[in-house]
Amino acid sequence: MxxxxxxxxxxxxxxxxxxxxxxxxxxxxxxxxxxxxxxxxxxxxxAVNAKLTQATQISTKVTANEAKITAYQTLQTALKTLSSGLSSLATSMVNSLATNAFATRAATISATGDVSASSALSMSVSNGAATGSHTLTISQIATAHKVSGTAQSSQTTALGYSGTFSLGLSGGSTADITITSGMSMQDVVDTINAQTSTTNVEASIVQVSSGSYQLVLTGTQDAADITYSSSSGDDILNKLGVTDSSGAFATVLQTAQAAQFTLDGISLTRTTNDITDVLSGVTFDLLQATPSGTTLNISIGTDTSQISSALQTFVTNYNAFRDAVLAQQTTNSDGTASSSSVLFGDGTMRDIMNSLQAVLATSVGGLTMADLGLSFNEKNELELDTGTLSTILSTNLSGVTTLLSAQTTTSSSQLSVVNTGSSPQSFTLDLTVDSSGNLTAASVGGDSSLFTVSDNTIVGKSGTIYAGMAFTYTGSTSQSITVTSTQGLATQIYQLAKTASSSTGSFQTLIDNLTSQDDTMTAKVNDIKSAxxxxxxxxxxxxxxxxxxxxxxxxxxxxxxxxxxxxxxx
Structure with missing residues (x-):
């Protein structure tokens, strides 16, 4: 088949x-x-791509969140810069510890009569020094004792002298100087200088002419005579012509003398030309005596250039933050948000910007930012008229201080304000004094844990709203004292920017939330990819x-x- x-x-x-x-x-x-x-x-x-579709969608959300985090961090950094730049304007305490712009000092010196002020006096002024005017005349400046010896033919040939002598300054310590026969003039100088830290006497060699050298001894302290005595062997300084046969110095180039001067009519004497103990926080450096009939005129005041500089910095930093905000509000030609505006319509960003503008629109003590020369231009950028600022700084510095900074006063002269802190408060401070008149406690509303008391000093504890505030109490009885604080424009903006940009502020909270979301979504993406x-x-x-x-x-x-x-x- x-x-x-x-x-x-x-x-x-x-x-x-x-x-x-x-x-x-x-x-x-x-x-x-x-x-x-x-x-x-x-x-x-x-089939696998179908499983990965969700991971791709989630990764897109993570990327979007990362863009938002970067934008928030940019705003946060700009706010931190704004805050730090205002720290010198936020408080206005005037004392030796103050670092704000209102405590800085500048001094000017002028002269009456035929004398150059800069040739006769230089000076420096510390923060918090008392402002005011003073007159100064200088009768003589302090000088150090200086003596010389006779001419020697060589500074390097062995002298052939051997002996020990004692050297020092009157009223100070001395040291024994031992010279051997093999030492040259230069060796003697080196041996003397090796003991300068003890003796306060320096040695040097002056070449008078070719083959002629002289030993010179100089005290390192003014108004103190050099003391000398030969102990054993050759009388070394006599051999070098520094002393005569009686032991006295043969040639005195400069006598030791104290500074004599008059400040505001008060005659004063000091053993140095660098004078720090006449006016607190002021150092005078006397350079030369002033001729009869001449006077140095000193004026100490607030260094307003520091205030001007701080305000210029504020304008720059404010505009930088504003630009960062505007960058998140750009739109396309059709009115939709630009792809780069990842924070478009963000409420936190908008609220902070509105709060800053609201502060700038307020008045304090009858003055506004316009009185400082601050205004918004046609681009809505903040700008500063330095001419207007210079005028008000010279005519109404106290008003500027009140307008910008924190002010704290008390209802009793026995409670002095040492520091207002960056967040000054108004409250009633209850002070407790024991039977011996010692301050033992300071409380507000019955809570004594808010302040630390040490002797007569009262300091607000860290972590409380009173942190940074400090007082001294000179009373001897228990009493309640009212503390009143006001906040200027700089204080308010400083606090607002510092709070919003801090590690616990609104921007950081948003950053942390987005980071947490990204961590969760990234873990989910990894799970999906693994599956x-x-x-x-x-x-x-x-x-x-x-x-x-x-x-x-x-x-x-x-x-x-x-x-x-x-x-x-x-």
Whole structure:
């Protein structure tokens, strides 16, 4: 019996396809009427990509959050800069410890008569020094004792002298100086100078002419005579011509004398020209005596250039923050938010900007920012008219101080304000004094944990609203004293910017929340990717089984076709 196969003409094609599929990721299957190819890699990747779609969507959200975090950090940094730049204007306490712009001092010196003020006197003034005017005359400046010896022919040849002598300044310590015969004039100088820290006497060599050298001794302190005595051996200084046969100094180049001067009509004497104990916080450096009939006129006042500089810095920093805010409010031509405006419509950013502008619109003590020369230009940028500022600083410095800085006063002269702090408060301070008149406690509303008391000093504790505030109490009885504080424009903006930009401020809170969200979403993305990888491994194994089964079936089919064809031919 002959059996014919309708598919015998395709058998060679099928065998060829089966052979080629075994070496690739696709397999050709053949039947009686159809042929198809399966791309296993594409099938697997398609299924895995479906799983990864959510991870991609989440990653997009993470990227958007990161852009917001960067924008918030930019605003935060700009606010920190604004805050730090205002710290010197936020308080106005005037004492030796104050570092604000209102406590800085500048001194001017002029002269009446035929004398150069700068040639006769220089001076420096510390923060918090009392302002005012003074007159000064200098009768004589303090000088150090200076003596010299006779001419020697060489400074390097051995002198041949051997002896010990004592050297020092009157009223001070002395030291024994030992000279040996092999020492030169230079060696003597070096040996004397090795003991200068003890003796306060320096030695030097002056070359008078070629082959002529003189030893010079100089006291390192003014108004003190050099003392000398030979102890043993050769009288070294006598041999060098510094002393005569009686032991007295032979040549006195400069006598030791104290400074004599008159300040505001009071005659004063000091043993140095660097005088620090006449006016608190003021150092005078007397340079030369003033001629008879001449006077040095000294004026000490607030260094207003520091206030001007701080206000210029404020304008720069305010505009920088404003620019950072505006960068988040840009729109496209169709009115939609620009892609770079990742914080478009952000309420926190808007509230802070509005608060800053509200402070600048207020008045304190009857003055406004316009009185300082501050205004907004046509671009709504803050600018400073230095001419207007200079005028008000020279005519109404107290008003400027009140307008800008924190002010704290008390209802009792027995309670003095040492520091207002950066966040001054108004309250009633209850003071407790024991039977011996010692201050033992300071409380507000019955709470004594808000202040630290040490002797007569009262300091607000860190972490409380009174932190930074400090007082001294000179009373001897228990009493309640009212403390009143006001806040100027600089104080308010300083506090607002510092709070918003702090590690616990509104911007940091938003940054932390977004960071936390990103951490959660990133973990979810990693979980999805991990699950997708596992899924891909499972599909690969599963489809490999499918492929093997199909290949086995094709092989069987090929075999059956060959068998049928063989039977037909017989």
């Amino acid at each position: 002959t059996v014919s196969s309708a598919t015998s003409s395709t058998s060679s094609t099928t065998s060829s396809s089966s052979s080629s599929s075994s070496s690739s990721n696709s397999l050709t299957t053949s039947g009686t009427s159809t042929t198809s190819t399966v791309d296993w890699t594409a099938l697997i990747q398609s 997708a990888a596992t899924f891909q491994t499972q599909l690969t194994a599963q489809y490999a089984k499918y492929q093997a089964a199909i290949e086995s079936a094709n092989n069987t089919l090929t075999y059956l076709k060959a068998l049928l064809n063989s039977s037909s031919s017989n």
